[in-house]
């Protein structure tokens with residue numbers, strides 16, 4: 269793939285120019301991380317989402333309650349702010365700190381915030397301004413570094429920690445190297461070690477098969493993110509397509525199932541939740557707003573997405589976030 273978060277800042281700079289010409293597949297202003305070609309999993313995300321249609325169940329329907337419990341804590345909405353790393357380095361205006369602005373928006377909105385690859389000192393500065401945080405740690409070849417980052421996040425109040433296991437491979441078929449730091453393979457036993465070491469729930473981010481979902485569960489993970497990390501795997505299947513089977517395989521496990529991938533509107537989020545997600549991550553759906561308008565832009569975008577989600581819930585007779593029914597969905 270041409271674009272990944274390993275080259276976030278170069279990618280964003282390059283694409284800021286392209287934005288004006290081509291904003292597909294997202295709304296105008298979205299920072300594309302897609303080539304638009306068939307091997308780009310984002311293409312299939314968009315097509316899959318757009319071909320799910322919704323029937324109406326309006327009789328007896330009431331205004332829905334969006335509050336959601338995640339890791340035993342209450343949030344205003346099942347929308348959470350995805351890990352979008354390195355953004356404090358991308359703006360020409362160096363007085364701006366998009367990572368802190370995003371954390372502050374999450375706190376104000378009373379939603380969960382995710383933080384990805386940041387050095388410990390920057391991570392500490394970001395969470396100092398924010399609310400509840402999940403820290404996602406890379407699959408470093410150096411496993412002691414992973415344990416140290418878990419401990420660092422716990423000490424600073426992370427409500428959960430986890431690993432983006434989909435960042436093991438690089439584009440050259442070798443283990444990836446991110447910011448000069450080598451990644452390594454991750455075994456089920458490794459995951460079990462991190463999960464046992466963590467005092468807070470441990471999340472496997474980047475699960476895209478029933479097989480890996482079951483391995484994560486057996487390893488003692490408390491949650492998974494069904495995701496391909498905006499298309500790291502070429503020809504990756506849309507997360508929403510594998511979600512129902514994963515949901516069924518994990519039934520009764522008590523695991524929390526998050527989903528992300530091209531969820532740009534509250535309508536997209538509705539489809540993920542109806543298919544069985546407990547909560548969703550919004551990454552590129554808030555990125556332009558974050559970079560252009562900061563905290564207020566993110567707040568406005570998530571409020572709008574909450575409205576869209578509530579609108580579809582009301583139209584389909586879903587009274588709260590425990591009440592979704594996949595049978596309202598029709599696949600074109």
Ligand SMILES: Cc1cc2nc3c(=O)[nH]c(=O)nc-3n(C[C@H](O)[C@H](O)[C@H](O)COP(=O)(O)O)c2cc1C
Nearest residue numbers: 273350351352353384385432498528529530551552
């Ligand atoms: C600029 C950027 C940086 C990202 N950095 C990280 C990261 O450090 N760790 C991680 O787990 N995911 C990272 N992601 C992936 C997102 O958390 C998310 O999984 C992915 O973008 C799919 O969601 P979306 O389609 O809503 O953007 C990053 C995504 C973007 C766009």
